[in-house]
Amino acid sequence: MDITVYTKPGCKDCLNAENLLRTKNLEFLEHDITQDNDARLWLKYNHSEVVPQVFINDVHVGGLTELKSYLA
Numbered sequence: 482m483d484i485t486v487y488t489k490p491g492c493k494d495c496l497n498a499e500n501l502l503r504t505k506n507l508e509f510l511e512h513d514i515t516q517d518n519d520a521r522l523w524l525k526y527n528h529s530e531v532v533p534q535v536f537i538n539d540v541h542v543g544g545l546t547e548l549k550s551y552l553a
Contacts, residue, residue: 484509484536484537485536487514487532487534488512488532489532490515494532494533494545495532497545498548501545532544537551
């Protein structure tokens with residue numbers, strides 16, 4: 482499973498999403514949109530600047546709430 486999570490520092494939901502993935506032993510690639518301008522611009526123009534945003538196998542799942550539902 483290929484998982485990408487767009488995050489930013491200090492985001493409680495971002496940390497919760499990452500922790501949820503870790504508890505499920507799922508590896509993921511994190512993009513900090515405050516450090517990765519290309520990721521921030523891509524996210525802005527394709528989905529939202531609200532984080533976290535989670536993609537699984539290149540499909541947009543959504544934020545923390547949607548991730549919880551997806552993994553349930």
